[in-house]
Amino acid sequence: MPLELLLALVLGGISGIAVLLHLTGRSRLAVLSAETARTGWLRHFPGDKISKVLPAASGQAVLVLTEGGPGLLWVFGADTVGRRLAESKIRETATGLRFEFNDFAAPGLSLPLSDGERLQWLALISPPEEAA
Amino acid sequence: MTGDISYPDATQLAVPFFIAAILAEFLWIALMRRGGRYETRDAVTSLIMGAGSVAEGLLLGFIAWGFLMTLWQLTPLDMGTSIWAVLACFVLDDLRYYWVHRFGHRVRWVWASHVNHHSSQHYNLTTALRQTWTGTFTFMMVVKAPMVLLGFHPALVLFCGGLNLIYQFWIHTEAVTRLPRWFEAVMNTPSHHRAHHGRNPRYLDCNYAGVFIIWDRMFGTFVPEQNHDRPDYGLVHNIATFNPLRVAFHEWIGIFQDMAQPGLTWKQRLLYAIAPPGYSHDGSRDTSAGIKAAHLARHPEDAGTPGFGG
Numbered sequence A: 001m002p003l004e005l006l007l008a009l010v011l012g013g014i015s016g017i018a019v020l021l022h023l024t025g026r027s028r029l030a031v032l033s034a035e036t037a038r039t040g041w042l043r044h045f046p047g048d049k050i051s052k053v054l055p056a057a058s059g060q061a062v063l064v065l066t067e068g069g070p071g072l073l074w075v076f077g078a079d080t081v082g083r084r085l086a087e088s089k090i091r092e093t094a095t096g097l098r099f100e101f102n103d104f105a106a107p108g109l110s111l112p113l114s115d116g117e118r119l120q121w122l123a124l125i126s127p128p129e130e131a132a
Numbered sequence B: 001m002t003g004d005i006s007y008p009d010a011t012q013l014a015v016p017f018f019i020a021a022i023l024a025e026f027l028w029i030a031l032m033r034r035g036g037r038y039e040t041r042d043a044v045t046s047l048i049m050g051a052g053s054v055a056e057g058l059l060l061g062f063i064a065w066g067f068l069m070t071l072w073q074l075t076p077l078d079m080g081t082s083i084w085a086v087l088a089c090f091v092l093d094d095l096r097y098y099w100v101h102r103f104g105h106r107v108r109w110v111w112a113s114h115v116n117h118h119s120s121q122h123y124n125l126t127t128a129l130r131q132t133w134t135g136t137f138t139f140m141m142v143v144k145a146p147m148v149l150l151g152f153h154p155a156l157v158l159f160c161g162g163l164n165l166i167y168q169f170w171i172h173t174e175a176v177t178r179l180p181r182w183f184e185a186v187m188n189t190p191s192h193h194r195a196h197h198g199r200n201p202r203y204l205d206c207n208y209a210g211v212f213i214i215w216d217r218m219f220g221t222f223v224p225e226q227n228h229d230r231p232d233y234g235l236v237h238n239i240a241t242f243n244p245l246r247v248a249f250h251e252w253i254g255i256f257q258d259m260a261q262p263g264l265t266w267k268q269r270l271l272y273a274i275a276p277p278g279y280s281h282d283g284s285r286d287t288s289a290g291i292k293a294a295h296l297a298r299h300p301e302d303a304g305t306p307g308f309g310g
Helices: A003-023 A035-043 A115-125 B015-032 B040-074 B084-106 B109-119 B140-149 B154-169 B181-186 B190-197 B216-218 B243-257 B266-274 B289-298
Strands: A050-055 A061-068 A069-076 A079-084 A089-092 A096-100 A109-112
Touching: A003 A109, A003 B015, A003 B040, A003 B181, A035 A069, A035 A079, A050 B040, A069 A109, A079 B190, A089 A115, A089 B040, A096 A115, A096 B109, A109 B181, A109 B190, B040 B140, B040 B243, B084 B109, B084 B154, B109 B140, B109 B181, B109 B266
Parallel strands: none
Antiparallel strands: A050 A061, A061 A069, A069 A079, A089 A096, A096 A109
16 A cells, blocks of 8 residues: 555544544543542552542542552543552642652643642641651 | 565555444444443544554564564475465464463563553554554564464565454454354454453453464463453553553553662562563562452452453
């Protein structure tokens, strides 16, 4: 097959499928509740015992507290991904929190949170007695 | 020896069929409201990975070709190009595929290349095209060497490899449930391959077949899909990126980061490259054996069932 034709087929095919999927609503993000967050976290970490889940008001992420420490579950397209926060760097931003996971397969995540949520999450991620 | 022979690049010729089949599967799912699901960014990532894999073949294919042609000059055998030779080559190449695929799940160096194929949490025809960009660096072309030394021309070997990949395209679907019993007994099917893509402990390291499922039955790696334990697609530790570059290279980066840790012995550094995925020098991670054991500790009732020694 001539390279030009192959290139046109590939580019046209990818573009056409992308447009079709987007226009038919396949770009919608999942929305997390406390219940779906528990299920979602245990799907990624089936051996964990969850003590508390705190969904963000946006429904795009959930702080999960487990016996092994805090973790973050967030929306990834129509699905979710989760990471433990023990080795993560977390900093405050103007709109919420920024998470760096030290993981090439999980680039940093900027999460919009209200001031109240941000303070509550930070307190739960790093309780004062642990931070001391 | 057989003179200069050439076969068409079957994978490239199949591109229009791939596009048409993806559209047909999507329409089926949309109209029937069952049989799988699509997500825009996931599908686009898979398609870009597929295009990149073809590009990698165009750019680096000369390495495997040069290696195999060198062997072809050395061998005194020539099986020719009869229909029987093509059929024998196809079957032997499928056995070759089984072992390369098995190495791809049991040797981290090879897994680093293959992992991207399993990195989608979806299972549809675009997932079939989520192929590696780094296959050349696994050096798995050496597994083709015996076939060339037996007298199969490198062009024929590569042609059969292309046909094998095309066969595997259609089994990446949830739209087909089960096929007739005789077919499921001999051939790799959507049901068998769904199990292979499952991240459930039951389905880890099973069903490596390309075309004929008989290899898994022969070598003890066959696990039938269970209606009560539907495959949950993706990786044990799912990636959190749709960026094709990260998808293609994340495990290679992980290998080199692990090997570069201070304080390791040379053996430990080597094991980070060639031990099964999940190996760690301090036991802080789980291999598939550890994951299955942990599952059985939580669910002892599963012991002896398919995927857990049954």
